[in-house]
Structure formats: C-alpha cells, structure tokens
Amino acid sequence: MTGTAADIDVSRDGAGTVVPLNELMLDIGRRARKAGRILALASDAERATALRNAARAIRDDADGLLAANAEDVAEARAAGRIEAFIDRLQLTPARVEAIASAVEAVADLPDPVGRLLATFNRPNGLVIERVAVPLGVIGVIFESRPNVAADAGSLCVKAGNAAVLRAGSESFRSAARLVAALRTGLEQAGLPADAVQIVPVRDRDAVGLLLGGLEGTIDVIVPRGGKGLVGRVQAEARVPVFAHLDGVCHVYVHADADLEMARTVLLNAKLRRTGICGAAETLLVDRAVAGTHLKPLVTALLDAGCEVRGDAATQAVDERVKAATDEDWRTEYEDAIISAKVVDDIAAAIDHIETYGSHHTDSIITANGDAAVRFQREVDSAIVAHNASTQFADGGEFGFGAEIGIATGRMHARGPVGVEQLTSFKYRIHGNGQTRP
Amino acid sequence: MTGTAADIDVSRDGAGTVVPLNELMLDIGRRARKAGRILALASDAERATALRNAARAIRDDADGLLAANAEDVAEARAAGRIEAFIDRLQLTPARVEAIASAVEAVADLPDPVGRLLATFNRPNGLVIERVAVPLGVIGVIFESRPNVAADAGSLCVKAGNAAVLRAGSESFRSAARLVAALRTGLEQAGLPADAVQIVPVRDRDAVGLLLGGLEGTIDVIVPRGGKGLVGRVQAEARVPVFAHLDGVCHVYVHADADLEMARTVLLNAKLRRTGICGAAETLLVDRAVAGTHLKPLVTALLDAGCEVRGDAATQAVDERVKAATDEDWRTEYEDAIISAKVVDDIAAAIDHIETYGSHHTDSIITANGDAAVRFQREVDSAIVAHNASTQFADGGEFGFGAEIGIATGRMHARGPVGVEQLTSFKYRIHGNGQTRP
Numbered sequence: 001m002t003g004t005a006a007d008i009d010v011s012r013d014g015a016g017t018v019v020p021l022n023e024l025m026l027d028i029g030r031r032a033r034k035a036g037r038i039l040a041l042a043s044d045a046e047r048a049t050a051l052r053n054a055a056r057a058i059r060d061d062a063d064g065l066l067a068a069n070a071e072d073v074a075e076a077r078a079a080g081r082i083e084a085f086i087d088r089l090q091l092t093p094a095r096v097e098a099i100a101s102a103v104e105a106v107a108d109l110p111d112p113v114g115r116l117l118a119t120f121n122r123p124n125g126l127v128i129e130r131v132a133v134p135l136g137v138i139g140v141i142f143e144s145r146p147n148v149a150a151d152a153g154s155l156c157v158k159a160g161n162a163a164v165l166r167a168g169s170e171s172f173r174s175a176a177r178l179v180a181a182l183r184t185g186l187e188q189a190g191l192p193a194d195a196v197q198i199v200p201v202r203d204r205d206a207v208g209l210l211l212g213g214l215e216g217t218i219d220v221i222v223p224r225g226g227k228g229l230v231g232r233v234q235a236e237a238r239v240p241v242f243a244h245l246d247g248v249c250h251v252y253v254h255a256d257a258d259l260e261m262a263r264t265v266l267l268n269a270k271l272r273r274t275g276i277c278g279a280a281e282t283l284l285v286d287r288a289v290a291g292t293h294l295k296p297l298v299t300a301l302l303d304a305g306c307e308v309r310g311d312a313a314t315q316a317v318d319e320r321v322k323a324a325t326d327e328d329w330r331t332e333y334e335d336a337i338i339s340a341k342v343v344d345d346i347a348a349a350i351d352h353i354e355t356y357g358s359h360h361t362d363s364i365i366t367a368n369g370d371a372a373v374r375f376q377r378e379v380d381s382a383i384v385a386h387n388a389s390t391q392f393a394d395g396g397e398f399g400f401g402a403e404i405g406i407a408t409g410r411m412h413a414r415g416p417v418g419v420e421q422l423t424s425f426k427y428r429i430h431g432n433g434q435t436r437p
Numbered sequence: 438m439t440g441t442a443a444d445i446d447v448s449r450d451g452a453g454t455v456v457p458l459n460e461l462m463l464d465i466g467r468r469a470r471k472a473g474r475i476l477a478l479a480s481d482a483e484r485a486t487a488l489r490n491a492a493r494a495i496r497d498d499a500d501g502l503l504a505a506n507a508e509d510v511a512e513a514r515a516a517g518r519i520e521a522f523i524d525r526l527q528l529t530p531a532r533v534e535a536i537a538s539a540v541e542a543v544a545d546l547p548d549p550v551g552r553l554l555a556t557f558n559r560p561n562g563l564v565i566e567r568v569a570v571p572l573g574v575i576g577v578i579f580e581s582r583p584n585v586a587a588d589a590g591s592l593c594v595k596a597g598n599a600a601v602l603r604a605g606s607e608s609f610r611s612a613a614r615l616v617a618a619l620r621t622g623l624e625q626a627g628l629p630a631d632a633v634q635i636v637p638v639r640d641r642d643a644v645g646l647l648l649g650g651l652e653g654t655i656d657v658i659v660p661r662g663g664k665g666l667v668g669r670v671q672a673e674a675r676v677p678v679f680a681h682l683d684g685v686c687h688v689y690v691h692a693d694a695d696l697e698m699a700r701t702v703l704l705n706a707k708l709r710r711t712g713i714c715g716a717a718e719t720l721l722v723d724r725a726v727a728g729t730h731l732k733p734l735v736t737a738l739l740d741a742g743c744e745v746r747g748d749a750a751t752q753a754v755d756e757r758v759k760a761a762t763d764e765d766w767r768t769e770y771e772d773a774i775i776s777a778k779v780v781d782d783i784a785a786a787i788d789h790i791e792t793y794g795s796h797h798t799d800s801i802i803t804a805n806g807d808a809a810v811r812f813q814r815e816v817d818s819a820i821v822a823h824n825a826s827t828q829f830a831d832g833g834e835f836g837f838g839a840e841i842g843i844a845t846g847r848m849h850a851r852g853p854v855g856v857e858q859l860t861s862f863k864y865r866i867h868g869n870g871q872t873r874p
Contacts (some may be wrong), residue, residue, distance in 0.1 A: 431825030
C-alpha cells in the first residue's frame with residue numbers, strides 16, 4: 001500500500017493490472033473505514049500535527065502543485081470553460097499559501113472529539129455521560145475548486161474522521177496533489193495515510209458508487225459544488241447527505257423597521273458578495289411601511305447596480321424595476337439581482353418564505369421584539385436572523401472555524417457544518433456493580 | 438377530511454372510491470407534513486394536553502379497543518401464530534391502562550422543543566443561539582405489539598413531530614383504534630388530527646412506499662420489530678433510519694475484576710430478561726483471571742439455567758459447556774444462552790468486540806480505572822459501561838423517559854432515542870444592524 005494518491009493512480013492507470021471500478025471503490029471504502037478507526041483513537045495532538053505537517057507539505061510542493069494546476073487549467077481552457085470557471089480552478093502562489101494557512105487554522109481549532117456533551121446522574125448511583133466521538137467516514141464530492149480537497153480533508157481529520165474525496169475531473173490533478181500532501185502529513189505524524197483518499201480515476205461512475213455508500217463504509221456524503229451536483233447527490237445518495245440545494249434567502253422589512261438599518265443590512269445581504277449561498281435573493285417589505293421604506297430601499301439597490309424584479313407595488317416606485325414572475329420568488333440568482341414584494345403583514349411574510357424559500361437563512365429587520373420572536377420561531381430555516389445580514393450564514397462568522405458546507409436538512413447537522421457537526425457521540429456508563437432490577 | 442383512522446379506512450375499503458396505494462400514501466405524507474408544521478409551532482401545554490386527552494380517550498374506548506384486539510388475536514390464532522406472538526399482540530384491561538398511563542408519562546416529560554442548546558457571543562455583538570426544534574415527520578413501522586402505536590405516536594407528538602404509523606397486519610385493528618384515540622386527543626386540544634396517522638390498509642407495498650420517503654414528506658423511519666423488519670428497513674429505506682439490527686452485547690471480565698461483582702453483573706446482564714436488545718450474549722474472561730474467575734462465572738450461569746457455549750478453555754471448566762462455533766460469537770440469542778471465551782488481554786477483548794459485536798452495549802468489569810477508560814474509549818459502541826449491567830441500555834434507565842427505540846447508527850441519534858433525539862435545531866441570530874465586512 002503506497003503513500004500518495006498519485007501512487008494509487010499508477011496502480012490502476014499504469015502498465016500494471018487494471019482493477020474494476022467497483023472493486024477499486026470498495027477497496028477505498030474499506031481502507032477508509034480501517035484508517036478512520038485508527039484516526040478516531042488518535043489524540044488531538046497527533047491529528048493537529050498531521051495537519052501542520054500537511055500544511056508544510058503543501059508549501060514544500062508549491063511548484064509541483066502549481067504545475068499540476070496549470071495542466072488542469074490548460075485542459076479546462078481547451079474545453080472552452082468560461083473565465084469564472086477558470087478562476088475557481090486556478091491556483092496562484094498566494095492561493096497555495098492561503099490553502100496551507102487554512103489547514104493550519106483547522107489544526108488549531110479546539111478538539112471536537114471527546115467533548116462531554118451531557119451527564120446524567122441516576123438515582124441508582126450510575127453516572128451516564130454523553131461524549132463526542134468521530135462520525136466515521138465522510139465522502140466529499142466536489143467540482144472545480146481544488147482547495148476543497150484541503151479544506152474538507154483537514155476538517156475531517158481534525159474531527160477524527162476518514163475522508164474519501166472525489167474531485168471533479170477539471171480539478172483532478174490539483175486536488176490529487178493536495179491530497180498527497182495531506183497523506184504525507186498523516187504519515188509523518190504516524191497516522192494512516194488512508195484516512196484521506198482521493199478517487200484516483202476520472203470515471204464518472206465512481207460518483208454513483210460513492211453515493212451507494214460502498215457497502216456501508218461511507219457514513220455521510222458532502223457535495224460541494226453547483227446545483228447540478230447537489231441535486232444529483234440528494235436524489236441518488238443511499239447515505240445521509242449534508243448539503244443545501246438552494247439559498248433563496250429573504251430580508252423582511254417589518255412594520256417597525258428602522259429605514260437606515262434596513263437599507264444598510266439589505267445592501268450588505270444582497271450585494272456584499274452575490275455568489276454565496278447566504279446572499280439575499282428576495283426583499284419583502286411590510287405594507288405598513290411600504291409608503292416610507294419601499295422607494296428608498298429599491299432606489300438604493302438600483303443605484304448600487306442591482307437589478308430589481310418586483311410586484312406591481314415595487315414597480316410603481318421606480319421605472320427601472322422589472323416585473324417579477326412567479327419563478328422569480330423561487331430563484332437563487334447568485335448575481336446582482338433581487339426580487340421584491342410588498343406583503344400584508346408578518347404572517348404573509350412568513351407564509352411567503354415558507355412557500356418559496358429554501359430553509360437556508362432569512363432575516364427580519366424590526367425594532368419590535370415580539371415580531372422578531374415570532375419570525376425566528378415560525379420561519380423554518382436553518383438560520384433566522386434579526387437585524388443582521390443574511391451573509392453571516394457562515395461557519396467562520398458563527399465562531400465554528402472553517403465549515404465543510406451549510407446544510408438545510410434536519411438530520412444531525414443543520415446550518416454551518418463545522419468540526420463539531422462532523423462528530424457523533426457515545427454513552428459511557430460509570431457504575432460500581434449496579435444491576436437492573 | 439375526517440378525524441379518525443377508521444374514517445380513512447372506510448374511504449378506501451368501503452363502497453366508495455378506491456384510491457391507488459401510491460396516491461393514498463403520498464396524501465398521508467403531505468397531510469403529515471402540513472400537520473407537523475402546525476404541531477411544531479404549538480406550545481408544550483397544547484401538545485401535553487393532546488396527549489392527556491388521548492390517554493383519556495384510550496381509557497374511554499377500552500371496551501372497543503379490547504374487542505378490536507380480540508379480532509386481531511382470533512385472526513392470529515387462526516393463522517397458527519405461536520403463543521409468544523399472541524402474547525405480544527394481546528391486550529388486557531391492565532395492559533390498556535398501562536398504555537394510557539405511558540401516554541400520560543410522555544405528556545409529563547420536559548418539553549424537548551425550544552431548549553437552548555448553545556449560545557455564541559460574537560465579537561461584532563451578534564448573539565447566535567442554537568435552539569431545539571422538532572425533527573419533522575417520523576415514519577414508524579412496527580409489527581405485533583399494538584402499544585407501539587401509542588408509545589411512538591405520543592413521543593412524536595411530545596417532540597412536535599407528525600407520525601405516520603404502519604402497523605403489522607396482525608395488530609392492525611388494535612393499532613388503528615389506539616391511533617384513533619391519539620387523533621381524538623389532538624383534535625380536542627385544537628391540534629390537527631393528521632399529526633398522527635396510521636396507514637389504513639394492510640397492503641404490504643405500503644411499507645416500500647413509506648421507505649421511499651413519500652416524496653420527501655418523511656424525514657426519518659423508525660422500525661420496531663424483529664430482525665427481518667429492521668433488516669429490510671435498513672436495506673431499502675431512502676431516508677435516515679433510527680434502529681439497531683442486533684444487540685450482540687458483551688461482558689468483559691478484566692484482569693482486575695472483582696469476582697463477586699462480575700458474577701452479579703453478568704447474571705443480571707444475561708438473565709434478567711433474555712429477550713431485550715441489551716441482554717448480554719457473550720462473556721469474555723481475561724486470561725489473567727481465568728484460573729480464578731472462569732469456573733465460578735460459568736457455573737453460576739449454568740446453575741441459573743443458562744446454556745453456555747464456550748471455547749476450549751471454557752469447556753474445560755464444566756462438562757455442561759457446549760462447544761462454540763464461529764457463528765456463536767455473532768449471535769444474538771435472545772434466550773438463556775451465552776457464548777463464552779478466554780481472551781489474552783484487554784486489547785484482545787476489544788478486538789473481539791469490534792470483530793463480532795453490533796456496536797450496541799458492552800460492559801467491562803474491573804477495579805482498574807485505566808482499563809475502564811481504555812475500554813470505554815476504544816469500544817466503538819453506542820453504550821459502553823463500566824461495572825454495570827448491559828441491561829441498563831434503556832431510555833428510562835438513562836432518565837430520558839420513554840424511548841422510541843435504540844439506535845446503533847452514528848447519525849443524529851445513537852443509543853436510546855427519547856424525545857430529545859426526536860428534535861433537530863435551528864440557529865437564531867440576534868443583531869442590531871450588523872453587516873458582514
């Protein structure tokens with residue numbers, strides 16, 4: 001068994017034997033399970049050392065990594081990929097340093113394993129503890145951003161989990177090189193390199209096999225990429241998935257909203273970065289303040305270069321507003337476009353969000369505490385904000401450190417998925433000979 | 438839309454229109470989702486009132502329930518079911534009262550919804566709270582015990598979830614009657630009856646449809662029954678499952694075990710009740726104390742009427758010990774039978790448990806604290822006990838109140854699944870106009 005992803009690749013694609021894909025994938029799963037068990041019992045110091053080693057290995061291999069990335073980029077250009085795609089794919093010395101630093105930052109996070117989550121002191125003298133343990137083996141499927149290999153791999157290692165990474169064929173060489181550095185870091189720390197593996201072939205059927213769970217060796221799948229990927233994973237996976245398909249986030253300007261605050265928060269929520277999942281896509285303005293607030297808010301958006309697609313009331317305040325269709329209320333633009341609507345009251349706002357939203361992140365702007373409590377209670381989203389930008393939907397902003405993604409499901413993880421959400425738990429019963437009556 | 442399971446049944450099986458099964462099931466799922474949303478926003482007082490009403494409705498309908506159960510029992514007898522099966526199915530006035538009391542006990546549990554799970558005070562002044570919310574819609578598939586309908590249904594309601602129950606055809610009439618009482622309780626409390634529904638047809642294809650998730654309306658499936666049912670559910674479900682397939686639980690008598698404690702705990706772990714999942718199935722005795730401890734422990738088991746299947750060392754201490762095969766180490770007897778083996782040391786004990794166990798509940802008997810820490814750390818089971826019987830694997834014994842089952846999976850719930858494990862969470866961000874830089 002060899003130490004790097006490149007080595008695995010050779011064993012299949014080189015002059016030697018070619019392993020059938022399902023056997024290759026199953027072997028990856030089994031090795032991940034075995035390595036994960038060892039990693040789960042390693043100390044935090046060992047896991048952190050492995051990650052610091054990996055960061056050093058990334059820096060040491062910067063030239064090789066950039067060369068591999070250049071091949072990926074050349075292939076992507078030859079395939080006619082658009083510039084935004086190339087930008088996600090392309091590494092620079094500064095980006096390589098950022099990747100290495102991010103791995104070190106994960107190393108420095110508090111140990112999520114072994115946290116005492118609850119204690120139950122029983123009348124019979126038993127002390128029962130619920131304690132955090134690693135989740136197991138995490139499959140990560142991503143597309144063009146090679147940094148996901150390092151980010152996701154290091155988060156998994158920090159939480160004591162094995163990772164099986166599947167890179168998009170576009171970022172294949174770059175991601176494999178980063179995984180090789182993670183494996184070097186693990187080996188140097190005396191931990192099994194197989195705790196981080198990358199699927200060493202581009203065959204798209206590998207994704208289907210991974211989604212099938214590889215005979216129970218994969219515990220959870222995290223897709224990182226566009227809606228096409230996430231949708232396929234959610235539809236086909238036979239194991240749990242941590243993901244969000246859409247981020248149709250709302251800003252609701254309530255009857256008791258301060259206009260200045262509403263304008264500031266709205267502009268940030270929509271325009272700080274338009275491509276992130278926490279960006280606002282719909283503005284809802286309460287009819288009670290539509291007369292005073294709607295025009296200034298819409299004008300501010302338009303003047304900042306944002307296209308506004310509105311209902312009749314919104315169109316009436318500025319001729320630059322286009323007409324919204326029903327489809328607009330469901331659309332995550334990921335661009336400088338917003339849909340806008342006047343709603344009758346807070347109930348109508350909540351109803352709109354439940355009808356058209358994606359249960360990701362929604363915000364109410366109001367000086368009315370009761371309205372905020374109601375909104376935060378009744379809006380069934382992973383994150384519900386009061387007087388704050390929706391763009392705070394981010395593990396770093398929550399203080400979780402890096403995140404492997406944001407989940408809108410309700411099982412196990414929800415919202416930003418940081419290292420704590422990459423753990424499970426077990427119970428320890430401490431007795432002195434107790435028997436059950 | 439009518440109020441009781443019996444009504445739904447009539448709409449299909451009566452003289453009127455017959456709805457195709459997939460439409461019938463999908464309608465159940467959609468009604469559950471809708472009712473669940475209302476239940477999720479109800480107060481604990483409302484949910485508790487619904488359950489107390491339901492308990493009263495069960496008592497009020499005792500005669501009808503016993504008559505329905507008598508039909509189920511007669512059918513089971515006619516089908517040649519064994520007496521143990523009939524016993525699980527049969528209700529008596531005392532059992533009806535126990536069911537009603539259990540529903541009241543669930544009503545009295547602390548509210549699992551709205552618990553503040555964590556607070557993050559951010560440098561920018563944001564206060565971020567993680568707060569418990571209901572999980573959603575829970576599918577419960579069970580077999581012959583009609584009380585599961587009331588137990589599982591009431592736990593779901595207490596945690597603000599909707600329940601879709603699928604009773605085995607043997608307990609069909611009894612379970613439907615109990616569900617009708619739960620629905621009456623909900624309606625009397627002003628809550629939607631559809632928060633608890635029972636699949637109103639015996640068609641076995643209904644199980645497959647339920648396991649498919651009914652177009653995303655089912656969030657999690659809980660199977661309650663024999664290994665055949667649990668195995669099918671785990672293999673076929675397209676949604677998460679809270680379950681355990683096997684309870685191959687171990688008692689490991691360590692080198693520093695007190696013989697008296699070992700004997701007491703072992704007899705309780707094996708023989709208090711042999712049919713529950715937390716009953717011990719394998720005894721491991723450390724070689725260091727085999728000379729002093731093995732014979733007394735084995736003799737105690739044999740004398741108590743327990744069959745012992747052992748390795749050569751165990752067979753040597755008493756001629757009544759039968760030879761164990763490799764299959765014995767993997768077997769959950771659910772009977773007064775135990776497998777027994779001498780292991781070289783704690784590492785060998787842990788290795789045996791990881792190789793043959795089912796990650797349910799395992800116990801070490803030792804006066805050595807370091808050994809206990811190691812065992813509890815390295816044994817990868819939902820519950821790992823020190824100097825205590827494995828039969829404590831029970832939500833009631835943990836202080837959780839009733840449980841919907843015991844899970845050996847690692848996602849979301851693990852160990853006893855009580856009302857707290859039937860919740861998810863959301864984040865509330867409290868700001869005063871913060872924007873993200």
